[in-house]
Amino acid sequence: MPSRSHKTISVSSSGQNQLIDITSEVADFVSKSGVTSGVCHVYVPHTTAAVTINENADPDVVTDIIKGLNHIVPSNLGYDHSEGNSPAHIKSSIIGATESVFVEGGRLVLGTWQGIYFCEFDGPRSRKAHLKIVEAKERSGYMIQHQIELRVRYQETDQMGVVYYSNYLVWFETARTELFRAKGLVYKQLEDEDKIFLPVVEAYCRYRSPVRYDDLVKVIVKLTDMGKSRLTFEYEVKVGEKLTTSGETKHVFIDEKGKAVTIPEKVRKAFL
Numbered sequence: 618m619p620s621r622s623h624k625t626i627s628v629s630s631s632g633q634n635q636l637i638d639i640t641s642e643v644a645d646f647v648s649k650s651g652v653t654s655g656v657c658h659v660y661v662p663h664t665t666a667a668v669t670i671n672e673n674a675d676p677d678v679v680t681d682i683i684k685g686l687n688h689i690v691p692s693n694l695g696y697d698h699s700e701g702n703s704p705a706h707i708k709s710s711i712i713g714a715t716e717s718v719f720v721e722g723g724r725l726v727l728g729t730w731q732g733i734y735f736c737e738f739d740g741p742r743s744r745k746a747h748l749k750i751v752e753a754k755e756r757s758g759y760m761i762q763h764q765i766e767l768r769v770r771y772q773e774t775d776q777m778g779v780v781y782y783s784n785y786l787v788w789f790e791t792a793r794t795e796l797f798r799a800k801g802l803v804y805k806q807l808e809d810e811d812k813i814f815l816p817v818v819e820a821y822c823r824y825r826s827p828v829r830y831d832d833l834v835k836v837i838v839k840l841t842d843m844g845k846s847r848l849t850f851e852y853e854v855k856v857g858e859k860l861t862t863s864g865e866t867k868h869v870f871i872d873e874k875g876k877a878v879t880i881p882e883k884v885r886k887a888f889l
Contacts, residue, residue, distance in 0.1 A: 621650045624748045630740035634687065634708075636669075636679045639746065640732040643718075644725050646748050648825070651860035653723045653851065655752040659716045662747060665705035665739035667712035673732025686711070686738075705738035712736050720750065722823055723863055761840040761888050763796035769832045779827035785862055786820060789852045792838040793866070796850075800887040811881060815848070815868045822864040832856050840888055846870050846877045 624646050628637055639659075647657050661668045672678040686708050696703035716733060719726040727733075735746055767788060775781045794804055807813055828834055835855045842849035847869050854862035872878050 622652070622750050622752075626746050626748065628735045628737075628744040628746055630735075630737035630742055630744065632737070633740050634683045635737040635740055636671075636682060636734040637737065638673055638732050639735050640673065640725075640727070643733050643748060647720055647725055647750060648723060650750045651723075651853075651858075652720055652750050652752045653853065653860075653863045655720045655750055657718050657720050657725065658749045658751070659718070659733060660747045660749070661714045661735065661744070663709070663714075663744060665702055665709050666742075666744055667709045667714055667736040667738070668716045668746065669712050669734050669736055670716055670718070670727070670731055671734060672730045673734075674730045679734070702739045708736070708738040722821070723825065723860075761796065761800070762837065763792065763799050764835055764837045765792050765795050767791070767834050767836060769828060769830050769834060771830050774830045779829055782822070782824065785822050785824075785854060785864065788834075788836045788854065789820075789822075789838065789850075789864060789866060792836040792852065793850055796838050796840070802884060802887055807881075807884075812873050813878060813881060814871050814873075816871065817866050818847075818869050819867040820864070821866075822862065824862055826859070826861045828854065828856060828861050834861075843880065843885070843888060846879055848880070 626639065626642050626646075628639065630637060643657060643659060659668050671682065687704075689711070690704045690707045692704050694703075698706070718733070735744065737744065769780055773780050773784045797804060804815070807815070833856070835853075837853040837855070839851045840848060841851050847867060849865065849867050852862075852864040852866075853860055870878050870880055870884075
């Protein structure tokens with residue numbers, strides 16, 4: 618079975634010096650990996666090629682980069698290398714063989730105008746680039762995790778036969794509540810006995826592929842950050858091993874008057 622964390626892509630150049638935009642292939646690999654937070658590495662295993670990140674909006678930028686490199690590394694310096702491609706080796710060393718891009722929310726964290734380019738300096742050729750994604754296991758000192766299973770009910774689907782978007786937030790709440798219960802904490806007791814509440818102050822959900830009626834889904838919740846009064850949870854919804862949905866919620870502990878309060882010690886201890 619192919620690895621979802623590593624992929625080799627093929628790149629074909631049509632000119633001696635050429636910058637080829639591979640952003641879409643890298644983004645597709647990241648999307649299919651199922652990783653929501655981490656780093657994607659791009660490595661070029663060639664000594665006369667490279668990889669770089671630069672503007673992909675105006676094609677003149679790519680042309681100017683090639684012009685600039687040709688000016689810095691002229692072809693008529695009387696090089697000793699018998700193959701006659703020393704300028705390509707030098708350009709490869711200048712640009713470099715690797716690039717790393719942050720991944721958040723299952724997507725590449727690139728600027729508005731940024732693209733990832735395979736740099737050919739000795740073409741035309743058939744080349745390769747290796748992609749490797751490394752998941753961030755922890756974003757803070759906490760990574761408490763719990764999982765529940767649910768069978769999709771007919772009433773949870775819409776006219777198109779897929780789960781209605783707001784139901785995912787209900788599933789997130791269910792998984793979060795069971796995480797608390799697994800740690801010996803009960804929402805209702807916190808409200809009734811301790812007079813504290815945990816409202817959602819931020820919510821995010823990304824829909825990758827549809828979930829349908831009668832699917833058996835796994836909802837995974839992770840406590841990823843615990844501050845003075847705030848908790849952050851991340852979620853993954855899977856059918857089998859396929860990641861269909863990811864999300865995040867942030868919560869603040871408040872008292873009966875709606876004022877933020879410090880996380881109760883019994884809650885903090887339960888999650889340490």
